[in-house]
Amino acid sequence: MDVHCTTCGEPWDVDHLRYDAIYEAGMSQEEAEAWHSLPPGQKLNARYRQAFHTAGWEFGRSVINVIRCPCCPKDAQPDINRLHTKAALEEMLGDGEDGLAATFEDHQL
Numbered sequence: 094m095d096v097h098c099t100t101c102g103e104p105w106d107v108d109h110l111r112y113d114a115i116y117e118a119g120m121s122q123e124e125a126e127a128w129h130s131l132p133p134g135q136k137l138n139a140r141y142r143q144a145f146h147t148a149g150w151e152f153g154r155s156v157i158n159v160i161r162c163p164c165c166p167k168d169a170q171p172d173i174n175r176l177h178t179k180a181a182l183e184e185m186l187g188d189g190e191d192g193l194a195a196t197f198e199d200h201q202l
């Protein structure tokens with residue numbers, strides 16, 4: 094399944110976001126591995142959000158909702174409609190990452 098960056102439209106494989114992106118966020122191997130066992134609500138706490146940000150990532154409430162990615166042109170701004178739609182879906186579907194990923198893919202978000 095692919096989801097798209099809200100800013101540049103780049104498609105990202107959901108498994109890459111859920112399993113691999115953390116290894117590009119400048120964490121130690123142990124920290125990155127520990128990240129996988131965190132409950133969904135803690136995967137984007139301030140510390141991890143900052144690490145992802147340094148690597149060029151910005152997410153909504155979960156890593157499925159890509160707001161900015163390392164492919165984004167430096168000054169690009171997120172597509173506001175897409176940003177709001179994805180935030181609303183995220184709100185509605187809560188922490189169900191699979192459902193969210195499937196819904197984003199269905200709507201090419």
Ligand SMILES: [Zn+2]
Pocket residue numbers: 098099100101102103160161162163164165166
């Ligand atoms: Zn992007």
